Amino acid sequence: MIELAGIVKRFRDADREVPVLDGLSLSVADGEMVAVVGASGSGKSTLLYLVGGLDADFEGQARVAGRDLGTLSERERATFRGREVGFVFQSFNLLPHLTAMENVCLPAWFAEGPALRAEAPRRGAEALRRVGLLELAGQRPARLSGGQRQRVAIARALFAGPRLLLADEPTGNLDTRSGEEIIDLFGELSRGGMTVLVVTHEERVSRAAGRVLRLEAGRLA
């Protein structure tokens, strides 16, 4: 699912370039659940967004879901993000003025072709049912608990039927019980054949993952 070779990513800081990923290579198989751990600034989130096609400014070879990310146009990268990848964030990133269902169906607004848009109501309902929140489809995020919001965010990530789920500290803003529910959900998705890459600081998430990758100064330790 993920093949990275010699990835170098630098950020410009004032007048110098700071390497965040420094010749990183890794491989993740289909259906694997992998936790990425490491200290703050070690490049975990950078790795996640690079794999998800949000960051195209890197050196090296990155092949994800059969696509060579270095050769995709902006439109192709957008389609890749909308169809092949689902993102889950620590702070949920739900649009407050949209209902849970509308948030879940958000990728359909930008989808190319009519298929995904036509299927949006069915897909949205299915994704919410999968995370157990179908009955709250008409609620706005402000009326939901933290755990419920994160489950809506996961439903949004599942909406287009991606093969890869990328989660950045998904339990960071949740209480213990809600966090465990999310971890269980990720495990279930992984067992269903979805590849899950989770950036985390939490031991319980690492324990649930099939493999743990530790990043230190932009390299695998």
Add this chain to the structure above:
Amino acid sequence: MRASALLTLAARNLRADGRGALLNGAAVAVGATALCLFLALGMGVGQAVRQLFPSEARLVEVVPSSVSLGPLLGGGQLDDAAVRRLAALPGVTAAWPRMNLRVPLAATRGPEGLALNYPPGFVLQIPAVGVEPGLLAGALAPGAAFADPGPEGAIPVVLSSRLLELYNKTIAPAWNVRRLPTGAALVGLELPVKVGFSIVPLKTEDRVYDARLKLSGLSDRVPVHMLALPLDVVRRLHREYGKADQGYSAVTLQAASAEEVPSVAAAVRRSGFAVDDADRALAERAGAAVGVATLALSFLALLMLAVAGLAIAQSLLASVRARAREIALLQAVGATRGDVRALVLAEAGLLGLGGGLLGSALARLCAAGVDRAALRLLPDFPFRPGSFVHFPPWLWAVGLGVAVLAAVVGAIGPAAAATRIDPARTLA
């Protein structure tokens, strides 16, 4: 991204920040209101001025030059030869000579068949000019002949249609006499006159006899202070009273088009004659004054719209900064930078559309109010227009279009800022 999806999402975003959207929309609406109202007033007053100072764009009035070296160098008297020369000038399609009547003509009674309380003992001295029927084509009543009827017949005459308006709005109220009906209702009336009689001492001719004038039509081509007779009648009266031939008093030329008037006027001057363009100049000066005022006010309104555009720019820029994570999220779920740019521009476009629609509607209401107030408060002066504003349907399109343009142009900067958001760094 589909246009319908784009507009729906933009509308949702605006609704989410309802207060800001309302303020920005109101700013645009004020500008659009001002623009549409000023243009409507300018066009309305312009129409009123044209009504007040009618000037046929294709006509050139030729008069003898005040300084002339005689026919050797061209110019001099406006005789038949001069009329033929003027008619042959490039761009001239017709030439109609006019000759002022130098025999006094006076009315001592009101018109027959009209119950008009004519002041007893009042004598109305009538200045008259002889013209050819061609000049009055279209103004004569159907079947009316504009030719010399002979010494016994009623002389056909044509009045200025503006004279009736002046009479009804100034003379009739001042003298407390009946107002005259306007238009064709007066045609056919006969006025008994005394030919050769003058109210000026020593100007009455040796022979005075009764005659009748018959109104055959109304025309704006007749000077407001004169009455038009057939040219042959004027020639006959001059012969009867032994008036020496002094040539024509003026010649009206008709140019092929309004654009050719300046070149025709220049050719007339080169021929040694003068052009009487006082009426045209007055109309042009009045029209220009209204035009300049309209232009200045419209410029002010455009400035207001530009300020509204800046307000939208500032507001959207702040909004884009505040919504950086939201914009990054849209990119994470499949939006391109183009989609993000289009979304910000669509939000501005909707603000402009709403503000423009509201502004145009407010301008229409204000225009109606101004019109009603003007008609109620202003006195009933001659040539007072029926409306002081002109609000054609295309003015709605102008209000909407300029408002949308101002808003969208204002959003170009914020849209560009939105596309510069790095989703990876923003979401990390």
